[in-house]
Amino acid sequence: MSNLGIKDIDQVNLKDRRLEIKFGDNDSITFEDCWLRDHCRCSTCYHADTFQRAQHILDIPDSTVCSYCHDKSQLTITWNDGHKSTYTSEFLAQFEYGKWSESRRLRPVLWHGCQVSEKVSRVPVKQFLETENGAKAVFQSLLDFGVALITGVEVSVEGTEAVCQALGGVQYTLFGGMWKFTTIADHADTAYTNLPLAVHNDNTYFTEAAGLQILHCLEHSNGTGGETILVDGFYGATRLKESSPEDYEFLTTFDLEAEYLEENYHHKFSGPVINIDNRTKDLVQIRYNVYDRSAMAFGSSEQCRSYYRSLRNLARYYQDQANEWKFKLSPGTVMVMDNFRVLHGRTAFTGTRVLCGSYVARSDWLDKARTLLLIK
Numbered sequence: 001m002s003n004l005g006i007k008d009i010d011q012v013n014l015k016d017r018r019l020e021i022k023f024g025d026n027d028s029i030t031f032e033d034c035w036l037r038d039h040c041r042c043s044t045c046y047h048a049d050t051f052q053r054a055q056h057i058l059d060i061p062d063s064t065v066c067s068y069c070h071d072k073s074q075l076t077i078t079w080n081d082g083h084k085s086t087y088t089s090e091f092l093a094q095f096e097y098g099k100w101s102e103s104r105r106l107r108p109v110l111w112h113g114c115q116v117s118e119k120v121s122r123v124p125v126k127q128f129l130e131t132e133n134g135a136k137a138v139f140q141s142l143l144d145f146g147v148a149l150i151t152g153v154e155v156s157v158e159g160t161e162a163v164c165q166a167l168g169g170v171q172y173t174l175f176g177g178m179w180k181f182t183t184i185a186d187h188a189d190t191a192y193t194n195l196p197l198a199v200h201n202d203n204t205y206f207t208e209a210a211g212l213q214i215l216h217c218l219e220h221s222n223g224t225g226g227e228t229i230l231v232d233g234f235y236g237a238t239r240l241k242e243s244s245p246e247d248y249e250f251l252t253t254f255d256l257e258a259e260y261l262e263e264n265y266h267h268k269f270s271g272p273v274i275n276i277d278n279r280t281k282d283l284v285q286i287r288y289n290v291y292d293r294s295a296m297a298f299g300s301s302e303q304c305r306s307y308y309r310s311l312r313n314l315a316r317y318y319q320d321q322a323n324e325w326k327f328k329l330s331p332g333t334v335m336v337m338d339n340f341r342v343l344h345g346r347t348a349f350t351g352t353r354v355l356c357g358s359y360v361a362r363s364d365w366l367d368k369a370r371t372l373l374l375i376k
Ligand SMILES: C[N+](C)(C)CCCC[C@H](N)C(=O)O
Pocket: 175, 179, 181, 189, 190, 191, 200, 201, 202, 203, 204, 289, 292
């Protein structure tokens, strides 16, 4: 018992078909024999160079523990078919369920109103592109608040593209890769007008909506308006859960259909407006765009009425001016937002207003955050 480090193996007991491992800090983890055999890291079972399992799940023998021995730093099992597996204490200690599960949760910091402006990172483009700390500041701000600003960017599509690439890579959609838009109707969407747009998420009609949306205002001349409005979709959903739990429940389970129609294009997807993680019940994605809802049939009058009641109750939080962060984008500052969380809109405008930007897939920006060790 003496001189044990925190994650040293202290004791191992075999009970039925599971091994209970006690660590130096009195934590204990119980592993099923099938799990242990599946997690054997020997070169027959695991390609250490590609980090992939080497055996098909159907080829892993249903074996039992024949004998085992351990010291502080590792456990070795001899299986009844003669195979030997060795596991380090460090490897095994990661799989305490509560800690493992907690380590995978994202921890968004909910916000409402313009005070978030003081918290969101504003990172000079050179620091973002060339330093690890600059990149970390941008991705941490996206993880915390769902928004980051990058300053001093060259006022051009090319200058913006360099930023989009570093955020995870330009995602190609029907709107193009890097897009530039103004009041010319290049696509069948009100974004391409000077009309106001109430806050929304983009791509509610895709099987997977874009992860990030990047917007850079290249020009706004001879006119007024065109202010950007941002709202934290997780904040409104959380408030709805407190005030009307049945509406929250409805919006997490009812599949709302959304669609995009244009000549030669017809996207359609059905899914909940509020998406939660099955395991933790944490919010994962808000899929909210009142304009892109398709015309739907309902299974019962009760379902139809619940739909209107719950969506309106959520919309009240999203339309509440007290929850808005409203500001004017200016040339040189690139705005990045998490399209799974933050709703964006704009006020009507006059004059010549040109924006450019792109989408980035969620998998691709989370990959950047993970390689920077900001998430597991
Ligand atoms: C960003 N960009 C101008 C290219 C397209 C905007 C599309 C907005 C659309 N109503 C949607 O919900 O997806």
